[in-house]
Amino acid sequence: MDKSVFALEDVYFSYLGKFPALCGITMQVQKGSRVAVIGANGTGKSTLLSLLDGLSFPDRGTLYAFGEQLSERMAGDDDFWRLFRRKVGFVFQNPDIQLFCPSVREDIVFGPLQMGVSPAEINKRLESLCAVFGIAGLLERQPHQLSIGEKKKVAIASVLAIEPEVLLLDEPTAGLDPQTSREIVDILFKEHEKGTTIVTATHDLHIIEEIADAVHVIGGQKRIIRSGPAEQVLADQAFLQENNLIHTHSHRHKDTVHTHPHTHCDHHQPR
Amino acid sequence: MRNNSSRFIERSITGALSFLRNSVFADDIALQKGYLQARDPRIRAAGIGVLLLAVLFARSALFLSSAYLLCLLLAAASSIHTMFFLKRTWLFIPAFAFFIAIPALFNFFTPGEPLISLGHGVSITEQGLHGAVIFFTRVLTSVSLAVLLSLTTRHSVLLRVLRIFKIPQVFVMTLGMSYRYIYLFIETVQNTFTAIKSRVGHVSSVRKGQRAVAWNIASLWLRSYQLQNQIFSAMLSRGYTGEALILYEFRAGAKDFFWLGVTIAVFVFGLWTNRYLH
Ligand SMILES: Nc1ncnc2c1ncn2[C@@H]1O[C@H](COP(=O)(O)OP(=O)(O)O)[C@@H](O)[C@H]1O
Numbered sequence: 415m416d417k418s419v420f421a422l423e424d425v426y427f428s429y430l431g432k433f434p435a436l437c438g439i440t441m442q443v444q445k446g447s448r449v450a451v452i453g454a455n456g457t458g459k460s461t462l463l464s465l466l467d468g469l470s471f472p473d474r475g476t477l478y479a480f481g482e483q484l485s486e487r488m489a490g491d492d493d494f495w496r497l498f499r500r501k502v503g504f505v506f507q508n509p510d511i512q513l514f515c516p517s518v519r520e521d522i523v524f525g526p527l528q529m530g531v532s533p534a535e536i537n538k539r540l541e542s543l544c545a546v547f548g549i550a551g552l553l554e555r556q557p558h559q560l561s562i563g564e565k566k567k568v569a570i571a572s573v574l575a576i577e578p579e580v581l582l583l584d585e586p587t588a589g590l591d592p593q594t595s596r597e598i599v600d601i602l603f604k605e606h607e608k609g610t611t612i613v614t615a616t617h618d619l620h621i622i623e624e625i626a627d628a629v630h631v632i633g634g635q636k637r638i639i640r641s642g643p644a645e646q647v648l649a650d651q652a653f654l655q656e657n658n659l660i661h662t663h664s665h666r667h668k669d670t671v672h673t674h675p676h677t678h679c680d681h682h683q684p685r
Numbered sequence: 686m687r688n689n690s691s692r693f694i695e696r697s698i699t700g701a702l703s704f705l706r707n708s709v710f711a712d713d714i715a716l717q718k719g720y721l722q723a724r725d726p727r728i729r730a731a732g733i734g735v736l737l738l739a740v741l742f743a744r745s746a747l748f749l750s751s752a753y754l755l756c757l758l759l760a761a762a763s764s765i766h767t768m769f770f771l772k773r774t775w776l777f778i779p780a781f782a783f784f785i786a787i788p789a790l791f792n793f794f795t796p797g798e799p800l801i802s803l804g805h806g807v808s809i810t811e812q813g814l815h816g817a818v819i820f821f822t823r824v825l826t827s828v829s830l831a832v833l834l835s836l837t838t839r840h841s842v843l844l845r846v847l848r849i850f851k852i853p854q855v856f857v858m859t860l861g862m863s864y865r866y867i868y869l870f871i872e873t874v875q876n877t878f879t880a881i882k883s884r885v886g887h888v889s890s891v892r893k894g895q896r897a898v899a900w901n902i903a904s905l906w907l908r909s910y911q912l913q914n915q916i917f918s919a920m921l922s923r924g925y926t927g928e929a930l931i932l933y934e935f936r937a938g939a940k941d942f943f944w945l946g947v948t949i950a951v952f953v954f955g956l957w958t959n960r961y962l963h
């Protein structure tokens with residue numbers, strides 16, 4: 415139990431009690447592991463991450479984080495949440511939501527400031543994040559003056575500034591060019607080497623093998639329909655097609671011809 | 686011809702939105718070097734507060750006009766372009782004061798000795814004119830002072846200063862959230878506008894736009910309200926506790942206290958003019 419970061423048992427969640435978003439999710443996330451949650455649009459990935467981040471609570475079923483059950487009853491426990499917020503960082507799908515300060519600099523220091531990290535330490539983190547993400551020149555910009563790739567980098571930097579033990583990422587590479595995707599994947603790889611637990615929601619199959627060891631596939635019924643090592647899940651092309659995960663991709667690749675023939679799963683099969 | 690005028694509407698709406706966003710939300714002037722920017726934010730705010738009190742208590746038109754001149758000098762000394770400053774203060778806010786002040790000119794609101802008779806028993810009275818001038822310069826100067834403070838102080842710093850002055854957290858938090866909300870609302874309007882444009886080419890009439898996209902105030906409010914909720918979650922997620930915090934410590938020096946001293950002197954002088962200058 416003590417190595418498990420998250421443990422979900424038959425979790426249900428619906429918006430406003432009438433729009434079901436998760437229907438019976440059971441999964442575990444071990445400390446130091448890398449997990450990907452994949453599924454087509456609207457299968458509940460973002461909802462799942464917001465539950466893991468304690469921003470909403472299950473309607474039914476149980477969700478344990480660090481051995482404590484997250485539920486409405488925990489809502490008033492300030493000490494717990496202070497610790498929880500320091501341990502868990504969440505990069506939202508939409509960087510316009512994530513970046514709520516008037517400048518990039520203020521966004522990056524927001525988390526650690528709220529958590530009472532000393533100014534000297536915050537400045538140290540700011541400096542090293544600027545170097546890692548190459549965003550030193552953007553610090554005084556307003557977030558809306560950034561390109562989508564820059565926004566995403568700043569969003570991730572603003573969460574890494576907290577130095578979380580667990581990183582939740584919602585579609586970290588959606589809509590980015592290959593170069594920027596690459597940089598982000600590399601940064602996540604280094605984070606994992608430091609021992610950070612990483613949970614990523616995505617439908618970008620390109621990056622899965624590099625950012626995850628275990629994969630959970632959420633189906634149209636909004637529950638997990640397959641779990642396993644990344645390689646194994648990615649190999650079952652018929653299954654992925656059936657669940658709307660490679661259909662759109664193969665379309666796109668036909669346009670740009672042959673650079674990635676068929677799907678990414680093909681590369682993996684010969685191994 | 687029609688086409689030209691609709692392009693004009695389109696351009697002026699987008700222009701107005703950008704202007705609003707840039708003038709209300711930009712922190713760039715606060716980052717520049719200048720007299721007010723160099724003052725400790727707490728004392729900068731306190732000094733402006735003292736000047737504001739002086740203006741509110743003053744009853745001399747001469748004093749009020751001089752105080753306004755002082756605002757212009759301060760703006761110039763704080764790398765704010767005079768035209769920009771005038772636009773901000775004259776066009777935006779005190780327009781309303783003008784409309785309140787005009788009726789007071791006339792004798793049915795402020796009876797007195799006729800200065801200019803307009804016939805039919807209506808005339809501009811001396812007392813009325815004097816009152817209107819006082820009122821107008823007072824509003825103009827107060828607004829200018831507020832604009833000076835907000836232009837030369839970063840938004841996050843301003844919130845922090847309010848907390849240091851013991852303004853309750855809930856007010857400061859509400860202020861901060863409102864600021865984000867207005868920002869979001871402008872952005873939502875802008876995005877909706879772009880969406881309309883991309884579907885109908887250009888916006889010739891509100892009705893035509895309405896048909897293309899759900900363009901109505903209710904849906905805009907709703908959308909920005911939902912975004913606001915999501916933003917609040919994002920803030921919570923990064924440990925937001927409602928406190929306004931900034932990275933560096935404020936530090937006050939002799940120059941800052943000199944500034945405060947000057948503003949207090951102006952305040953005292955203002956009270957003196959009430960007695961001896963009329
Ligand atoms: N604020 C909301 N109100 C009502 N329904 C919502 C809301 N957000 C998401 N949903 C619904 O919940 C389901 C899961 O959404 P989401 O978690 O965003 O999926 P994903 O991230 O996998 O695309 C969808 O059917 C969606 O329509």
Ligand SMILES: [Mg+2]
Nearest residue numbers: 459460507584
């Ligand atoms: Mg999503």
